[in-house]
Amino acid sequence: MKRLSGWDAILLYSETPNVHMHTLKLAVIQLDDRNRPGGAAPFGVEQLRTVLGSRLYKLEPFRYELIDIPFRFHHPMWRENAEVDLEYHVRSYRVDPPGGRRQLDEAVGRIASTPLDRRRPLWEMYLIEGLAGDRIAVLGKIHHALADGVASANLLARGMDLQDGSNAEQDCYETDPAPSRGELVRSAFVDHLRQIARLPSVVRYTAQGVRRVRRSPHKLSPELTRPFTPPPSFMNHMIDATRRFATATLALDDVKQTGRHLGVTINDMVLAISAGALRKLLLRYDGRADHPLLASVPISFDFSPERISGNYFTGVLVGLPVDSEAPLERVRAAHIAAAAGKESNNLIGPELVSRWSAYLPPAPAEAMFRWLSTKDGQNKVMNIPISNVPGPRERARVGGALVTELYSVGPLTTGSGLNITVWSYVDQLNISVLADGKTLEDPHELTDAMVDAFIEIRSAAGLSKELTIVESAMAP
Template sequence: MSERLRAGDLSVLARESARTPMHNSTLEIFDPGTSGFDHDRLVAHIDDRIAFVPRYRQLLRRVPGGVGNPVWVDDPDFDLHYHVRRSALPRPGSTDQLRELVARIMSRRLDRARPLWEVYVVEGLEGGRVAVLSKSHQVLVDGVRTVDLGQVLLDVDPGPRRLVAEDWRPARQPGAAALVAGAVQDALGDRDVALDALRSTGQAAWRTAGAVTSGARSVAGALAVGRRRQAPEFVFDVDPSEQRRVVLVRTALSEYRKVRRVHGGTVNDVVLATIAGGIRVWLMTRAETVSSHRRLRALVPMSVIDDEQEPTSLGSSVIGHLINLPIGESSPVVRLHQVSYALKAHSEAGRAVAADRIAGVAGFAPTTFHALGTRVALADQHHVNLVVTNVPGPQFPMFAAGAEMLETYPLPPLLPGFALSIGVTSYDGSVYYGITADRDALADADVLGQCVRDALDELVDSATDSKRRAPRGRVRKTEKESDA
């Protein structure tokens, strides 16, 4: 029998709505060079690699009568060209034009009657570059049975490689009677499956078109109401609308390392201190009060080695770490030290996974780790103002179908009760921020992007001043150079 959807994933589907599409996105920009990289080349490349992620050719089928959770089955009409789409920007092909297109595409839900992913090839960028925007539904990527498609598309060299022909044929679709019989058999033969079915009762089911039933909508609505705040602490503590804004920020990894060498901590600490400083100044531009004791409660998913957590195929588990970002602190150095202290217990517990180990996972692992981070956020959002996913990537160029990837921006979804989310990925000497914001609630999201840049500059300036004041010949002890 086909693999059955777990209760946790079913609850994700129940919480999805037009306002909160549950897909993770990644925007990557490539230099075609002499590779001839275009829509047709990417289609052929995905066709060659999709065998590594077989769930990307599967869709969900409901069980008649709701006697069991939906199951993953091969799509009998799978059409790769439907999923890999071609688009283009009008002249001049600016970054602002690209952001507007990406925001519109991100705002739309995936079709549940088909495999839950899409890839857009965007041509016409300035300088002859090509952008690739991918969308994968949250239930599609669990890090155990399926990693993100983006992880298997990138190589460490341009190739060329010989494409391997695969004679894939969809497995025969189970009939209604087989689906019911399989659900009953699974429930009788596996206690966990039976418990899953009980947990799912009244929580979610599917209409024939794949929509959530009214009962599931009631549960999702109750959960959303529980997340809403009667008096939001911040302007982004509200339920999102159906439209998005996207902000892209590129910074140099060397600047984070410079701050770390002088002030201590880790690159991750500097990233979070930069975000804290950026939000602080952004709130001030909105004439909001930022008192000295004001804190922002952030959920930061982190990779750990933990036997009690569900293992993934990536060699580690992902858990949520709650941290109070000191946005009320005016000194950038003090903010950094406060963030470092808050995360010190996590590092000293011996469970934290070194950044270079994550970056060394085969393929381009950040796309999968960001998806796992969103899973953690969905399970634990109580009294949280912001979700930040930060994943280190490889510090060398990577290629897709011979084209070099120049930039990569994670674009996490907006969950119920959140009008802002931030994803961060380091890659090949740069640190990339992808900021997803609600179009209605945060019309000034671009200002936040500039404030993040300014907050990093402030930290770099403080490191420069500290080095000038340091006694001659004195060397500060630092940790081994890495993206930790």
Template sequence: MKVLSPTDSAFLWMETRNQPMHVAGLNIYSPPPGAGPHFVSQLLAGWGRHLSALPPFNQRPVLRRGLWYWEDDTEFELDYHLRHLALPHPGRIRELLAMISRLHGNLLDRNRPLWEAYVIEGLPQGRFATYTKIHHALVDGVTGARIMAESLARTADEDKPPVWAQVYSRHPTVRREAPAKGLIKQLASAARAGRDILPGVAGGLWDIVRAADPDSASALPFHAPPTPFNVEISGSRRFAAQSYSLARLKRIGEAAGATVNDVTLAICAGALRRYLEVQKALPRKPLIAMVPVSLHGETDAGGNQVSLLLANLATNLRDPLKRLQRIVQSTTQAKERLKAMPRLQKMAHGITSISPMGAGMVMGTSKQRPGFNVVISNVPGPKHTLYLNGARLDEVYPVSIATHYLALNITISGYGDNLGFGYIACRRSVPALQRMLDYTDESILELERALADKLTPATPAPVKRATRKRVMASRARP
């Protein structure tokens, strides 16, 4: 058995019916040339021969002596985890997103390994999708994206085992420990790390109590304005997503002297500003975004390796270029501060700085004094084209987590020459989420118009309306 880290365990403790703690990926594929109508059925028949699962897909959580552990599921049932669905006629992307919205609101069964995989057929031209959800206690966004990418092939003529039947040696559930030894090792590691953790805790506490400078671009916890996103949520979800050219966003960044991550934050900020304007709920103070920062490049440890930074989204500024410049100032200051910290200090600082949110959620004060307004995450993805038994992976969209007082989550995932924006929200708390796609379009165009004299010419590409890569959330109730 393997003891969970405190960070991984937190996702199990936080989970409720209205607050599922799983993340997911939606992949859309084109079948190989000449594939017949039974391609998906044949794919599933081949997968059905892999009746055993390997770590982390054979691990279920158990609670002992107040600690969570992973243990092997000795009664693993593939039929429970692998599911075959078909879209209702006419099989548009609209119907696919309605289905994903319903599936994503359902809890995973803790008596079994915490994952489910769906193969969904019925899209036009024989296209099909996979939707795979896995508990955040098992993986963070970066690890989940890496596992999904590694499970696919780089060439159309290569067939690989399904995702649950491959070896992922870097994942922490591969290593086994006795419960007592795991507890002792965890305590010993904490003691050795004290010199890094304690300064991080102190820095996080200082961020909570120190006064904010109104003229500074930096963002501090619990200085965000109340918004319609910072309310209690239901268990139902709505999902909307859209894909954009990475080259297009890079051109904006080059013209403005900003990174692609800063550009994506500015795009989201413009869309959020417009959404709140329409809802007549735009606050005078700027929205604050929590941006997860992956630390996997600093350690070989598995599990959730993440810190965070807070970004001033400058939604109080009407000018899109000034908004982007303010965001660049904010993220640059936050990154410079994190850069000076060791890995464990970064993690401790991030967790401590937002730790009062737990009490605020219980007492209801997070509605009037949120720690931040929205989560915006950017997950790197593979640059090369991937295949599933010859089927080409066309589009990748992340599906993340909405929580109480954080009713909207925006996650952006890269694949090839595109970035997939995924918006997940409580469908009751965030009405008309699909309009965020229109506002995202408008936000990009605003930046391009503001930088028109500095943008490098784009390489012209044919536009085919029928194949425009856009998906929208359905209005149908889950």
């Protein structure tokens, strides 16, 4: 048994009937004989269950079962070695014909529209069949309380053959007995005493951050000063339970080349591309784009390659320059805003929110998030989350079959009907967009606009508008 951290618990408490807190990981897999030496048998749901079953001993979060504490006395606990019913957790799904990118994205949206069952380990996996070009896809649906982006990437690597097609592992873990009510209450009481003992160090950490901010010659940008109120927009409202999903792929070398030419990072490029695309949609749906949006950009403070669970990140508020008409001005403004956001985060202390979250009482926290999810208004902290996570650098395999593409997207949060998540994979920069049913009828509007925004930046920088063609699962 182990206690959920305060940050993990917040991601659990913030889940409501219309705000689902699972993340999605999508792998597109090539099944033709070129990628299956020896002409292996077709890969089906039973084979996927066998692959996962042989590796459950090293995929610890997939064995975690949520245990609530009597009387809501403390944050829940993970029973670390619970029984896993692979017949339940691993399922098959068939896309609509002709099995192209849009049909796959629509299937992912439908799967994402239902929450995970908290009576079981908080994950599901789908073998998606019916894709064009002798391909399948594997979709992982994992609760955010289990893992952040860095941990998910490491967990994904453990679940795949990164070196060869060998599948000789054997599942050897043993299940743990369920704890008694008395054990849970005693453990909660002891943990509370530990938290009280740590409180002086949390207060000291906070005071040190406040002093650094006061002494710094740099001040927060106007967009990030109190009261942190983002401008209203078409994407900010009470979201519904429907989820719509869309993807697009850029060549990582094209993005790197553009960034080097302009003297900015890949993360700056992602923010500038997002700003250009969102400006286009703001003009279409709101008729104006005259104020920067506020983006929450997750930044991890634990990059350990061995970490496969837990949440060790903070959300940095960055002013997104949707009000800039010129593409290169958006790049420059995104670079400045990102640097200011990171500096402010480092000054105040990247672990500030994470440390204080341990003291948030469960019952009031859940009640607050339920109340917020029913309010038909905008998110009062930010407009949209935008993530950029480095994914695997090597080609992966599942049961010997080659993974050609990887996509990931985080959840929608209260009052924010869009999420943009970018994962790199070998030579690809893979864009994923998640929307609710009220915000966009077709989220490919945003992915298409992001590709167009990147072309605009390259053109304005004097680079070729022709993009490198990377291997893609299906035509749109």
